[in-house]
Amino acid sequence: ADCRYTCHQECRSLIQLDCRRPGPCQSQLSPESTLLPPCSQNVTQTVEEEKPEPPTVQEIKQRIEKYNAKVTNCLLMKLNDDGTYTGFIKVHLKLRRPVTVPAGIRPQSIYDALREVNLADMTDKRTSFYLPLDAIKQLHISSTTTVSEVIQGLLKKFMVVDNPQKFALFKEMRKDGQVLFQKLPLTEYPLYLRLLAGPDTDALSFVLKENETGEVEWDAFSIPELQNFLMILDKEEKDKIQQVHRKYERFKQRLQQTLKEARGKPG
Numbered sequence: 001a002d003c004r005y006t007c008h009q010e011c012r013s014l015i016q017l018d019c020r021r022p023g024p025c026q027s028q029l030s031p032e033s034t035l036l037p038p039c040s041q042n043v044t045q046t047v048e049e050e051k052p053e054p055p056t057v058q059e060i061k062q063r064i065e066k067y068n069a070k071v072t073n074c075l076l077m078k079l080n081d082d083g084t085y086t087g088f089i090k091v092h093l094k095l096r097r098p099v100t101v102p103a104g105i106r107p108q109s110i111y112d113a114l115r116e117v118n119l120a121d122m123t124d125k126r127t128s129f130y131l132p133l134d135a136i137k138q139l140h141i142s143s144t145t146t147v148s149e150v151i152q153g154l155l156k157k158f159m160v161v162d163n164p165q166k167f168a169l170f171k172e173m174r175k176d177g178q179v180l181f182q183k184l185p186l187t188e189y190p191l192y193l194r195l196l197a198g199p200d201t202d203a204l205s206f207v208l209k210e211n212e213t214g215e216v217e218w219d220a221f222s223i224p225e226l227q228n229f230l231m232i233l234d235k236e237e238k239d240k241i242q243q244v245h246r247k248y249e250r251f252k253q254r255l256q257q258t259l260k261e262a263r264g265k266p267g
Contacts, residue, residue: 075199085191086142086143092134098128098232099131100128100162102125
């Protein structure tokens with residue numbers, strides 16, 4: 001009541017108070033007297049979340065049937081005999097920094113994909129460019145495919161040779177008009193999350209972004225990558241300057257045309 005001491009419920013037996021200040025609580029000094037009512041907002045209680053039991057094959061089968069009943073684009077999930085299942089996820093690429101790709105390599109053909117030819121290994125030359133903003137890639141994966149494997153698969157499809165640790169997979173959720181992002185651990189299974197959320201992408205979607213750890217770790221980039229970044233920034237700066245010049249040149253021409261027309265009118 002006097003010193004306003006609070007503690008966790010589970011820490012109660014560990015508290016030893018030595019209050020020397022006279023006050024109404026000194027005569028009743030004990031851990032019990034320091035506890036606030038359970039409904040108080042000042043008490044922080046740590047509750048360990050129990051991990052749910054893995055679903056049975058029958059539960060997975062029921063969820064897949066329920067999921068497929070809501071699918072409208074033929075991207076169904078399929079249950080295998082061994083209890084695993086396969087399906088599709090869409091990943092939005094929202095990358096703000098350029099990626100590194102092999103220079104002078106033709107796009108991968110279906111023949112290359114079937115032979116699992118890695119075109120990135122065919123040259124040591126590298127270049128950097130920005131992927132299209134909010135590009136979407138559809139992946140066919142298994143229930144055993146992890147987040148780490150999804151990231152590596154996306155980079156391989158776009159022939160990106162950057163370290164996969166530079167990227168992270170997020171789940172995007174919309175709730176009460178707000179967009180919420182949560183970074184997924186590398187051991188998470190995206191297809192299971194898709195199954196739980198259903199096919200509605202407004203309820204859950206996946207986003208590939210830079211793996212933000214605070215400040216940009218420039219040491220993780222090679223010298224050619226950093227030089228390419230500078231070249232890209234210089235080009236963007238010049239393009240922006242030209243856009244501003246063109247904007248005000250058009251404005252100037254409209255003003256001159258308006259003045260010219262005004263001089264020919266009386267008054």
